[in-house]
Amino acid sequence: MSEIKNAEKLVEILHKNCKLSLEQVAAIAEMSLEEAGAAIDALEKSGVIMGYGAVVNWDKLPSAKDKVTAYIELKVTPQRSNGFNRLAEQIYQYPEVKSMNLMSGSYDFGITVEGDNIKDISLFVSEHLAPMDCVLSTATHFVLKCFKEDGVIFTNTAEDDREVITL
Amino acid sequence: MSFEPEKLLSSTVSSIPPSGIRKFFDIVAEMKDAISLGVGEPDFVTPWHIRDEGIYSLQKGHTHYTSNKGLAELRQEISNYLKRRFNLTYNPANQSIVTVGGSEAIDIFMRAVINPGDEVLVPEPSFVCYKPLASMAGGVPIAVTTKAENKFKLTADELKSAITPKTKVLVLPYPNNPTGGIMTKSDLEEIAEVLRGTDIWVLSDEIYAELTYGRHHCSIAEIDGMYDRTVIVSGFSKAYAMTGWRLGYACGHPAVISEMTKVHQYEIMSAPTTAQYAAIEALKNGDKDIEMMRDEYNDRRKVIVKGFNDMGLECFEPEGAFYAFPCVKSTGLSSADFCEKLLYSKKVAVIPGTAFGDSGEGHIRCSYAYSLDNINEALNRIEAFVKENR
Numbered sequence: 001m002s003e004i005k006n007a008e009k010l011v012e013i014l015h016k017n018c019k020l021s022l023e024q025v026a027a028i029a030e031m032s033l034e035e036a037g038a039a040i041d042a043l044e045k046s047g048v049i050m051g052y053g054a055v056v057n058w059d060k061l062p063s064a065k066d067k068v069t070a071y072i073e074l075k076v077t078p079q080r081s082n083g084f085n086r087l088a089e090q091i092y093q094y095p096e097v098k099s100m101n102l103m104s105g106s107y108d109f110g111i112t113v114e115g116d117n118i119k120d121i122s123l124f125v126s127e128h129l130a131p132m133d134c135v136l137s138t139a140t141h142f143v144l145k146c147f148k149e150d151g152v153i154f155t156n157t158a159e160d161d162r163e164v165i166t167l
Numbered sequence: 168m169s170f171e172p173e174k175l176l177s178s179t180v181s182s183i184p185p186s187g188i189r190k191f192f193d194i195v196a197e198m199k200d201a202i203s204l205g206v207g208e209p210d211f212v213t214p215w216h217i218r219d220e221g222i223y224s225l226q227k228g229h230t231h232y233t234s235n236k237g238l239a240e241l242r243q244e245i246s247n248y249l250k251r252r253f254n255l256t257y258n259p260a261n262q263s264i265v266t267v268g269g270s271e272a273i274d275i276f277m278r279a280v281i282n283p284g285d286e287v288l289v290p291e292p293s294f295v296c297y298k299p300l301a302s303m304a305g306g307v308p309i310a311v312t313t314k315a316e317n318k319f320k321l322t323a324d325e326l327k328s329a330i331t332p333k334t335k336v337l338v339l340p341y342p343n344n345p346t347g348g349i350m351t352k353s354d355l356e357e358i359a360e361v362l363r364g365t366d367i368w369v370l371s372d373e374i375y376a377e378l379t380y381g382r383h384h385c386s387i388a389e390i391d392g393m394y395d396r397t398v399i400v401s402g403f404s405k406a407y408a409m410t411g412w413r414l415g416y417a418c419g420h421p422a423v424i425s426e427m428t429k430v431h432q433y434e435i436m437s438a439p440t441t442a443q444y445a446a447i448e449a450l451k452n453g454d455k456d457i458e459m460m461r462d463e464y465n466d467r468r469k470v471i472v473k474g475f476n477d478m479g480l481e482c483f484e485p486e487g488a489f490y491a492f493p494c495v496k497s498t499g500l501s502s503a504d505f506c507e508k509l510l511y512s513k514k515v516a517v518i519p520g521t522a523f524g525d526s527g528e529g530h531i532r533c534s535y536a537y538s539l540d541n542i543n544e545a546l547n548r549i550e551a552f553v554k555e556n557r
Contacts, residue, residue, distance in 0.1 A: 013466070017539060024543070027473040028466045160537075162206045164192035 004042045006031060011048060014040070018052040057146070057154045067114060069098075069143040070121045074109040074129065075136040084108065087134050096124050107139070118142065183299045186522070191506065195516040203516040204533040204545050207344060207490070209408035211463075214456040217407060217449045224444035231440060235432040237265025237416070238443045244450040245416055253376065253386050255399070261421040264428050265438045265446075269374045269402040269415035270296055271431070276398050276417060277304035277336070279426035280368050285335035290321045291524025292492075293340040294372070306335065312526040315494060318483050319348035323357040330361070336368045339387055342375035345523045345532035346492040347485020352385040359390040368423075369397040374415070375488040377406035377457050380465045382486065395420050398427075403442075405488075406457050407449045412442035464489050467535040467542055474546035475533075478553050489536045492520065496529040498556045506531060508556070513548040 006029045013020065013028050020028075026036035043049045058064050074091075078084050084102050091111065092100045099112040111129075115121040121140065130138055147154055195201050212218075236242065242259035249255040257263050266272040277300050281287065287301035291310045298308035311329045313319045326337070339358070341350040350358070362369065369387055376384040388397040402415025417427060449456075468485065475482035475493040482493035495505045502519035509515050520527025535542060 020539065021543075023473075024470050024539070027469045030469065160203075160206075160210065162208055162210070164189070164196055164206075 004046070004048075005035060005039050007039065007043060007048065010036065010039055010043060014049065014052070055150050055152045059146070059154075065116065067116065068118055068121055069146075070113050070115075071141045071143065072109075072111045072113055072125065072129065073107040073139040073141075074111060075138075076108045076132075076134045077136060078108075079134060087132070090132065091129065094124070094128060096120075179303060183302060186295055191510075191518065191522075192516070194510065198510070198514060201510065201514040201516055202541060202545050202548070204535070204537060204542070205516040205518050206536065207534055208410040208536060209405060209460065209489070210536045210538065211408040211460055213407060213409050213412070213445070214449075214453065216452060217409070217445050217456075220448035221412070221441045221445035224441055229440055229444060233265075233437045233440050233443055235437055236263070236428055237438055238440075238447070241265055241443050241447050241450075242416075244447050245418070248450045249399075249418065253384065253389070255386060255388055255418070257418040258421075262424055263416055263418045264424055264431060265443060266402075266415045266417060266431060267435055267438050268404065268413045269372065269400045270300075271435065272400040272402070272415050272417035272427075273297065273370065273372065274300045274304070275427040275430040275434075276370055276400070276423070277301050277306060278430045279423055281306040281335060284333060286331060286333040287336040287338065288326070288329050288334060289338045289524075290325075290340060292319065292343075292345050292520055292527035292530070293338070293523055294344045295523060297338045297340070297372075301336070307333070309334075310524055310526070312524075313346075313348075314526075315483065315530070318486075319343060319346035319492070320350055320354050321358060323361050326358060326361050330365070330367070334365075334367055336370055337362070339369055339371045341372075342379055342384065342487025344375065344488050345490050345518065345520065345527065346530075347488050347490045349379055349382075349384070349487040350387075351382070352390070355385060355387045355390050355393075359387065359393050362396065363392050367396065369393065371397050371399045373399050373401045375405050376401060378461055378464060378489060379487040380461070380468060384487070398423055403446050403449055407446075407453050408456075408460060409442070409445070409449065412439065412445060414438055414442040414446050464535060467537070467539055470539060471533060471535045471542055471546065474542075474550075478546070478550040479557075480549075480553060489534055491533045491535060492527075492530050493533065494530055498553060500556065502528055502531055509549065509552050512555075513552045515545050515548045515552075517545075517549075 009029050013025050022033060022037055026033050029036055058067055076087055079086055091097060096113050096115055097111055098114050101110045103110045113121055113124060125138055125140055129135060242263045245263055246257050246259045249257060281304040283305040285306045287306045287308050288311050289297045289308050290313050301308040309329060311325055313321055371387050373386060386399055387393050388399055398417055398419035400417050403409040471491045472482050472484055479497055480493040480495055482491050485491055498505060502521045506517055506519045518532040520530030520532060
């Protein structure tokens with residue numbers, strides 16, 4: 001990783017706002033266009049940058065299809081020689097699974113699952129997750145309202161409420 | 168005979184012109200879709216832990232006046248902070264006072280030291296309040312023109328030629344609004360050399376001290392022989408994004424702080440109590456917030472400076488505050504015409520440099536206390552405007 005110039009700064013800039021032009025990213029990182037472009041390519045190829053996306057408040061998009069999100073706590077028995085990894089792989093391959101983490105504490109995997117409706121998610125849990133040999137128990141929590149995601153507070157508006165003042 | 172209010176006003180106040188910025192923004196406020204690089208305050212909201220401490224103080228019923236000088240704990244924290252960040256030592260018992268913003272601190276300092284006819288040297292371009300406040304205190308403000316080729320620093324020669332036997336105060340407004348210029352330690356050494364042996368006070372307005380890029384702010388109070396004559400004014404507005412809390416402070420020799428406290432106690436009583444409790448939290452646990460906001464401003468600073476230089480509006484690198492001060496002379500337009508035409512044709516509000524003194528002619532002040540998206544859109548529109556006007 002150390003050979004990619006300004007790797008940390010570039011990742012930080014793009015993580016905050018991937019909409020910036022290459023010119024602007026280069027200006028902020030104090031690099032030439034070519035250097036910045038090459039470094040970002042390298043970050044993508046090496047798998048540091050895995051993708052680019054927007055933080056979306058779906059509730060504000062009336063035309064969007066209804067979507068249900070659930071957080072599932074999963075208790076499992078780790079497999080001999082493979083630990084948790086093999087089992088994790090079997091689970092995260094499902095497209096319904098949006099994120100998955102191995103946790104400390106009272107359960108093992110924390111999984112975020114998305115579906116078109118509650119039935120979708122119920123079926124996913126009852127037909128795919130729960131029957132797995134190593135799964136001991138599941139606890140499914142449906143998301144009622146999202147307040148903040150990836151550092152962005154959804155109740156804030158972009159409106160600038162600073163008033164006119166002499167200074 | 169009828170009562171004629173217009174004829175019965177203070178001639179001192181009447182002689183002070185209204186702010187040029189205000190008039191300009193009245194037009195902006197009426198204009199739909201206008202975007203602005205005009206506002207001189209942070210776009211960040213006060214960090215939550217600071218707001219929460221203010222709320223908690225209300226829940227606990229801290230709704231009374233504080234002592235005139237401000238809460239003892241806050242003054243102690245101000246001393247700790249100035250020592251920690253700038254190596255300045257002030258006794259919280261008699262060398263500091265908490266004020267309603269930095270502006271009140273400037274006002275009560277002027278009232279505390281100025282006798283009628285005393286001259287107050289104000290390097291320009293600079294913040295609009297120094298000259299009116301000096302006048303209202305009975306002083307005579309004298310503009311000292313700084314130059315773009317010196318990055319708008321005050322030079323020893325400029326200072327020397329402005330000093331007369333009547334000079335009482337030198338205002339040192341660095342890091343500077345509107346230019347973004349700063350004074351380094353060696354720049355200050357040269358100023359100090361001129362001041363040694365004189366009876367001139369220094370009012371060092373260090374409200375932007377935390378917003379410097381690439382180097383640490385140096386206060387003139389640190390320079391040999393300057394401590395006793397310097398009153399530093401600072402506050403919470405810029406560093407902690409606390410403009411609306413209206414809280415500032417001044418530190419200096421006990422003799423002048425004591426006189427300033429007299430003025431303060433009769434006109435203000437004490438600074439807002441809720442804000443003082445919040446400020447204690449800011450000073451104790453806010454260093455990381457400052458760093459986060461400074462880094463963000465720095466990113467925007469690089470984009471805006473490059474943007475202006477790329478479109479041919481020469482812009483020296485501002486090393487402090489959150490303003491760029493590009494030169495628009497290449498368009499052949501005056502500052503005021505540039506801003507007015509830009510506003511009407513492209514709906515972008517920037518401030519003419521002349522709002523900050525005649526020496527701001529040929530420049531515009533552009534605040535980068537805006538999101539990068541806003542800055543990008545403004546730069547695109549300004550670039551199109553510049554192309555059409557060349």
